[in-house]
Amino acid sequence: MSRALDYLLRERPRAMGAYFEFLRDAGSRLDPRTRALISVITKVSTQTEKGLVQYTRKALAAGVSSEEILDALLAAFPALGLSRIVWAVDVLIDHGVAGFGEAQAQAQEEHDVEAEVIDVAALDELPQGRAVKRGGPGRAVLLYREGDEVRAFKAYCTHHGMELMERGIDGDTVTCFQHGWQFSMPAGSCPRGAQWALEGLPVSLDDGRVRVTWQVR
Numbered sequence: 001m002s003r004a005l006d007y008l009l010r011e012r013p014r015a016m017g018a019y020f021e022f023l024r025d026a027g028s029r030l031d032p033r034t035r036a037l038i039s040v041i042t043k044v045s046t047q048t049e050k051g052l053v054q055y056t057r058k059a060l061a062a063g064v065s066s067e068e069i070l071d072a073l074l075a076a077f078p079a080l081g082l083s084r085i086v087w088a089v090d091v092l093i094d095h096g097v098a099g100f101g102e103a104q105a106q107a108q109e110e111h112d113v114e115a116e117v118i119d120v121a122a123l124d125e126l127p128q129g130r131a132v133k134r135g136g137p138g139r140a141v142l143l144y145r146e147g148d149e150v151r152a153f154k155a156y157c158t159h160h161g162m163e164l165m166e167r168g169i170d171g172d173t174v175t176c177f178q179h180g181w182q183f184s185m186p187a188g189s190c191p192r193g194a195q196w197a198l199e200g201l202p203v204s205l206d207d208g209r210v211r212v213t214w215q216v217r
């Protein structure tokens with residue numbers, strides 16, 4: 001969130017709180033990928049450079065491909081016009097956003113992979129009843145073990161896609177440091193509503209190893 005929005009939220013909590021509640025409710029029936037695409041288009045429409053980069057990265061983290069973002073820009077052509085679309089692509093290339101410019105071929109290759117199996121941990125190293133974070137860049141995973149059952153979730157906040165940090169874990173609760181949203185294990189649920197729950201990942205246990213299947217598309 002921008003400093004200005006932080007300031008307004010602090011100074012006018014009722015008005016701004018109602019505004020954010022409106023935004024949350026307005027998008028509550030949409031899936032996270034559609035919400036992310038709409039956010040990208042609004043940033044192009046208002047030509048907000050920082051916001052465009054931020055929301056495009058969030059859309060990518062939510063599983064939207066760079067090809068889908070390009071399609072959305074072109075589909076919004078009647079409202080955006082060519083000059084805004086060219087401006088947006090220039091911004092994304094200049095900021096080195098994955099999937100645009102030179103990185104596009106590599107991203108397309110990744111996008112063509114429908115699912116990726118990632119070895120994230122040994123079962124024995126996972127504590128009981130406490131979430132832990134594993135995985136790598138762009139593939140951060142939260143794991144939660146109960147007995148010999150392990151649940152896995154994408155470690156990205158469902159509010160604005162921020163990566164959830166290890167230091168935000170307190171037992172079975174994970175707090176996002178960006179705006180304080182919380183998620184509870186074992187279901188990855190969010191008290192703000194079922195639509196904001198963390199995205200679960202299929203888990204397989206094999207030979208003492210925990211593997212998750214990361215859905216790329």
Ligand code: FES
Nearest residue numbers: 157159160176179
């Ligand atoms: S990004 Fe806003 S609470 Fe996580």
